[in-house]
Amino acid sequence: MQSFIELGCVGNRSCSVLCQRMLKVVWAALLLMANVCVQRVQANESQEAKGAPKLGHVSVVIVGATGDLAKKYLWQGFFHLYANQVSSGYTFSFYGGGLSPKDKAAPILFEALKRVSCPRDLSEERCALVKEQFLKLAEYRQLKTVEDYQALGKHLSEHPKGEGIAEAGRLFYLSVPAFAYADVAEKINASCRPAEGVWLRVVLEKPFGHDFSSAQLLSAQLASSLRDEEMYRIDHYLGKQVVSKILPFRRENSKHLDPIWNKHHIERVEIVLKETLDAKGRIPFYDQYGVIRDVIQNHLTEVLTLLTMGLPANLSDAKEVLKNKLKIFSALEHLESHCAVIGQYKSYNEEVEQELNKTKGHYSLTPTFAGIMVYINMAQYEGMPIILTSGKMLDERLGYARILFKNDIFCVQKHDSVHCKPKQIIFYFGHGALQYPAILVSKNLFKPDLMDTEWKEVTEQKDINVLGMPISNYYILTPMVQREAYAELISQIFQGRKDSFISAENLLASWGFWTPLLHSLAKAPPRIYPGGVENGNMLDFKLLGRKVTFANDALVFINQDFTGGSGGQSFQVMQGKYRNNDMVSAWSEELIVRLADDLQAAAEKAVRESGRFHLALSGGSSPLALFQRLAQHQYTFPWRDTHVWMVDERCVPLTELDSNFRTVHDHLLQHVKMPYFNIHPMPVQMNQRLCVEEDGGALLYEREISQLVNGSRFHFVLLGVGHDGHTASLFPGSKLEAHGNSLVALTESPAKPHQRMSLTLRAINRAQKVAILTMGKSKHELITQLSRVKDKPNSWPVTGIHPTSGTLVWYIDYDALLG
Ligand SMILES: *[C@@H]1O[C@H](CO)[C@@H](O)[C@H](O)[C@H]1NC(C)=O
Numbered sequence: 001m002q003s004f005i006e007l008g009c010v011g012n013r014s015c016s017v018l019c020q021r022m023l024k025v026v027w028a029a030l031l032l033m034a035n036v037c038v039q040r041v042q043a044n045e046s047q048e049a050k051g052a053p054k055l056g057h058v059s060v061v062i063v064g065a066t067g068d069l070a071k072k073y074l075w076q077g078f079f080h081l082y083a084n085q086v087s088s089g090y091t092f093s094f095y096g097g098g099l100s101p102k103d104k105a106a107p108i109l110f111e112a113l114k115r116v117s118c119p120r121d122l123s124e125e126r127c128a129l130v131k132e133q134f135l136k137l138a139e140y141r142q143l144k145t146v147e148d149y150q151a152l153g154k155h156l157s158e159h160p161k162g163e164g165i166a167e168a169g170r171l172f173y174l175s176v177p178a179f180a181y182a183d184v185a186e187k188i189n190a191s192c193r194p195a196e197g198v199w200l201r202v203v204l205e206k207p208f209g210h211d212f213s214s215a216q217l218l219s220a221q222l223a224s225s226l227r228d229e230e231m232y233r234i235d236h237y238l239g240k241q242v243v244s245k246i247l248p249f250r251r252e253n254s255k256h257l258d259p260i261w262n263k264h265h266i267e268r269v270e271i272v273l274k275e276t277l278d279a280k281g282r283i284p285f286y287d288q289y290g291v292i293r294d295v296i297q298n299h300l301t302e303v304l305t306l307l308t309m310g311l312p313a314n315l316s317d318a319k320e321v322l323k324n325k326l327k328i329f330s331a332l333e334h335l336e337s338h339c340a341v342i343g344q345y346k347s348y349n350e351e352v353e354q355e356l357n358k359t360k361g362h363y364s365l366t367p368t369f370a371g372i373m374v375y376i377n378m379a380q381y382e383g384m385p386i387i388l389t390s391g392k393m394l395d396e397r398l399g400y401a402r403i404l405f406k407n408d409i410f411c412v413q414k415h416d417s418v419h420c421k422p423k424q425i426i427f428y429f430g431h432g433a434l435q436y437p438a439i440l441v442s443k444n445l446f447k448p449d450l451m452d453t454e455w456k457e458v459t460e461q462k463d464i465n466v467l468g469m470p471i472s473n474y475y476i477l478t479p480m481v482q483r484e485a486y487a488e489l490i491s492q493i494f495q496g497r498k499d500s501f502i503s504a505e506n507l508l509a510s511w512g513f514w515t516p517l518l519h520s521l522a523k524a525p526p527r528i529y530p531g532g533v534e535n536g537n538m539l540d541f542k543l544l545g546r547k548v549t550f551a552n553d554a555l556v557f558i559n560q561d562f563t564g565g566s567g568g569q570s571f572q573v574m575q576g577k578y579r580n581n582d583m584v585s586a587w588s589e590e591l592i593v594r595l596a597d598d599l600q601a602a603a604e605k606a607v608r609e610s611g612r613f614h615l616a617l618s619g620g621s622s623p624l625a626l627f628q629r630l631a632q633h634q635y636t637f638p639w640r641d642t643h644v645w646m647v648d649e650r651c652v653p654l655t656e657l658d659s660n661f662r663t664v665h666d667h668l669l670q671h672v673k674m675p676y677f678n679i680h681p682m683p684v685q686m687n688q689r690l691c692v693e694e695d696g697g698a699l700l701y702e703r704e705i706s707q708l709v710n711g712s713r714f715h716f717v718l719l720g721v722g723h724d725g726h727t728a729s730l731f732p733g734s735k736l737e738a739h740g741n742s743l744v745a746l747t748e749s750p751a752k753p754h755q756r757m758s759l760t761l762r763a764i765n766r767a768q769k770v771a772i773l774t775m776g777k778s779k780h781e782l783i784t785q786l787s788r789v790k791d792k793p794n795s796w797p798v799t800g801i802h803p804t805s806g807t808l809v810w811y812i813d814y815d816a817l818l819g
């Protein structure tokens with residue numbers, strides 16, 4: 001940084017004020033300084049004149065030089081680089097490249113160049129001079145064909161030679177659509193690669209792919225032309241001053257933060273980027289991406305890793321930073337569609353119709369708003385929600401990350417005293433009420449250390465509210481000088497610093513995390529919102545266990561076509577008979593509510609009568625909704641006295657995603673409080689192998705049942721039924737008689753070698769209540785067929801279910817019943 005001495009002597013106004021004050025204070029000092037100043041001026045000028053230490057020549061090429069990004073940020077950023085380096089000993093030339101011929105594009109380029117503004121610390125005079133030099137060093141080049149790149153490559157080598165300067169490096173900034181990256185990179189490698197010892201840096205802008213596999217493909221394509229250390233993938237968020245301060249802040253304040261930076265003290269973390277703009281004019285791009293790909297997968301996810309990663313010993317060591325980031329990525333819990341809410345502003349679809357020339361009645365499902373809850377599976381953060389949210393057409397433009405701490409003080413009186421207030425740290429990226437980037441720390445938390453001369457504490461402030469709290473409740477830190485993210489990153493690229501750029505591994509890890517959610521949301525209808533302040537609180541969402549839902553049901557504008565016109569507005573539950581047993585039928589949601597209520601009634605009765613409730617659950621997809629519903633009965637259901645058994649299990653380790661136990665665990669058991677001893681997974685894995693007859697797993701489970709369950713009679717058995725008529729893991733064609741008197745057996749599904757462990761018909765038929773749950777249109781054919789077949793357990797195992805002294809109830813939703 002420049003000292004005020006250098007600043008002061010170019011003749012700007014702040015200098016004279018400063019000097020005058022000095023004048024009054026100490027004459028002697030002034031004289032001394034004036035002396036120094038004069039010497040400096042001379043030194044500077046003579047240095048420029050002689051071109052003092054020659055560090056070499058740097059060529060900067062912006063490909064896509066007249067595009068929006070280049071016009072708005074890049075030329076400005078490179079001008080700042082030039083202004084800061086002008087007497088550093090490096091010399092520069094700048095090339096704006098594009099597809100258009102020179103006579104057309106050059107005037108546009110120079111219009112853009114003329115608009116660049118000087119860094120604040122440069123005087124007007126000096127600015128004009130530097131700008132004039134900069135304009136002289138820039139030229140437009142058409143970059144379209146292989147020959148164009150060959151000519152450029154030749155020029156880049158010859159130009160410095162002609163001036164008698166050695167070449168130091170070449171910087172290419174690709175400000176072109178992502179589909180052109182591979183092609184341009186190949187041309188750079190073929191024709192513009194510099195001689196040995198001269199660096200090559202190629203800068204790329206998002207989007208880096210559309211999902212995991214496209215990102216992987218793009219990475220592989222680029223890797224054939226460029227080495228990883230030559231590529232600088234920009235996430236401009238990482239150039240924002242507050243974002244790049246997150247790690248240093250955590251380090252500088254570690255004595256305060258270390259004890260509280262964990263799930264015990266943090267209530268939740270919120271990472272938020274709100275926009276007021278729409279996507280108009282960008283629809284051809286936006287409609288393929290949507291808000292998650294556009295800003296959440298990259299900007300907000302990067303902030304998440306900076307907030308949660310282990311602090312590297314050396315904050316600017318790119319390798320260490322990456323290693324710690326990857327640890328977070330590998331600990332992020334898998335996201336399912338119920339971890340997110342999505343919305344779309346009302347006029348979006350019209351914009352799509354116009355810009356993509358679609359006919360009326362085309363419905364885009366692209367979300368322009370998303371709220372997502374993420375968990376990190378690490379002892380430090382387990383169970384601590386991290387909310388990522390962003391949207392277009394919201395009420396204000398604002399970006400921040402807030403760490404909200406638990407407050408364990410109970411205030412009896414004086415509720416406005418500081419220790420009764422929420423405790424939080426806000427990394428305020430910019431815009432919004434505050435208008436400047438800042439880090440805010442609640443005064444009841446700690447006074448942050450300020451160990452950095454580039455930041456200062458804000459003491460005088462207007463009386464405004466930040467996120468609902470008066471600003472006087474915070475200690476506020478802000479940068480001395482505000483700097484544009486692009487200028488910051490361009491300066492880092494020039495210095496060859498890579499810690500604020502996205503490596504290929506980082507990128508793929510992030511896509512690996514987001515892609516499954518993106519796929520599971522692909523067909524989900526977004527909530528339509530009007531935009532701006534009119535949104536009111538219709539986009540507010542709430543956290544229910546591991547689920548996120550909109551907080552407000554009122555006022556939903558769902559497009560008719562999204563609901564498929566099913567018109568299922570009847571809330572009636574119908575009772576009837578099916579295969580001579582009781583049947584309950586309703587639309588799926590009501591059916592689940594009813595089954596969960598019946599289950600709870602059975603549980604309460606059993607606990608009243610015998611002190612415990614033995615429940616056997618099936619895996620598969622149909623009971624998921626039921627599990628989620630039961631998880632909501634977490635306080636009323638007698639979970640403490642409930643034993644959970646498995647009806648059947650796949651021969652995979654219990655930690656695998658397709659393990660039935662894992663499903664029951666993830667959707668139900670982890671949300672309710674019950675003793676570990678009451679949970680009885682099937683012992684499919686013994687002696688480090690899976691489902692081997694000799695290991696006696698089935699027998700072991702049978703013994704456990706006989707010992708704990710009175711008369712081996714479960715109180716409640718929940719079953720599903722497959723398209724082939726299988727139930728539990730009893731498949732057609734397997735010899736059910738062979739199970740004899742066993743309660744548990746190893747069975748085989750037709751798709752061998754997938755073996756299973758299953759309760760036998762005998763075990764199921766001893767139960768006091770059996771429920772068979774069947775839902776969805778795809779089961780309609782089966783339900784019709786089953787209503788006609790006689791009992792033939794060997795070809796239709798489900799027809800073998802006849803509780804000997806209990807009851808069987810079929811729960812069938814209207815879709816399955818009526819088709
Ligand atoms: C000396 O050069 C630096 C770097 O370009 C510039 O910022 C500063 O204003 C110059 N000082 C004078 C006295 O010209």
Ligand SMILES: *[C@@H]1O[C@H](CO)[C@@H](O)[C@H](O)[C@H]1NC(C)=O
Pocket residue numbers: 189190223224225226227
């Ligand atoms: C660049 O091009 C050369 C041949 O011109 C090729 O051998 C090399 O593999 C390419 N890629 C890299 C990363 O150098």
Ligand SMILES: *[C@@H]1O[C@H](CO)[C@@H](O)[C@H](O)[C@H]1NC(C)=O
Pocket residue numbers: 314315316317318
């Ligand atoms: C930290 O890492 C940077 C980049 O690798 C390196 O230049 C610097 O010397 C390191 N600092 C320390 C204290 O090791």
Ligand SMILES: *[C@@H]1O[C@H](CO)[C@@H](O)[C@H](O)[C@H]1NC(C)=O
Pocket residue numbers: 357
């Ligand atoms: C829009 O589509 C119609 C019919 O598909 C076509 O005739 C028309 O030329 C298109 N307009 C534009 C601007 O692409």
Ligand SMILES: *[C@@H]1O[C@H](CO)[C@@H](O)[C@H](O)[C@H]1NC(C)=O
Pocket residue numbers: 609610710711
């Ligand atoms: C076990 O079941 C039998 C009848 O099936 C019943 O008489 C007895 O009370 C039960 N025992 C317990 C401890 O619930």
